[in-house]
Amino acid sequence: MNVKEMLSLAAQACDDKRAEEIIALDMEHISLIADYFLICHGSNERQVQAIARAVKEKMEENDISIKRMEGFEQARWILVDIGDIVCHIFHRDERSYYNLERLWGDAPRLALEMK
Template sequence: MSKNAAEVLNPGPGTPLGVVNEIINACSDAKGKDILVLDVRKVSDMAQYFVLVSGRSDRQVQGIANKALEALAQHGYHPDSIEGLEEGHWVLCDLGDVVLHVFYEATRQHYDLEGLWFRAGRLQIETQKSGSAIEFKAA
């Protein structure tokens, strides 16, 4: 593989990227905006991936988070903890290897996790036209 070629990552069932895949599909279905996957494996021991998503209102943030949690539960994934769901400004769902952050847009800008985790890799997300298949590439 050339130095400029992106590494294609496997989002198979039961893998952390499989969890990320389910989250992205659910968040997309709930009209989540600016979905970003941070690969924090080389900069943190707390998780492998962070998924960041924005909503336009507190209700939409709650709806996006609930949709993701429902989709994950259908596949047997249950968070270790959930914070902020009642307020709807920043919902954090800790799934062990994957942490989902659903933000109200202004809250996401204020806390700037993208800037805080600037050393983390970013995964390029390519949604396939067939629907739920997602291809991840290390950017």
């Protein structure tokens, strides 16, 4: 499975849990951290945790290992490291505060198709 297919799987997992404003940034020529950032948010801590759990489960169902997951207990900003993809799952308040889309404004956005 290529990285764009993995990105699509992760985005679909977010969408399945009703994540809001799901965007993908192409970080390949901008950062050494990852090739893609997937950014979304939930409206409360339980939803943020459910989104992160869904991403982890969807990846594991497809034999893709999660390298690391941070922030799950606080559920304000959960970071799911899928290797070439870093999924940022925010609580609504933290997303507007950190505003990664503006911070990484040079990164092109990718179109995501949800089923």
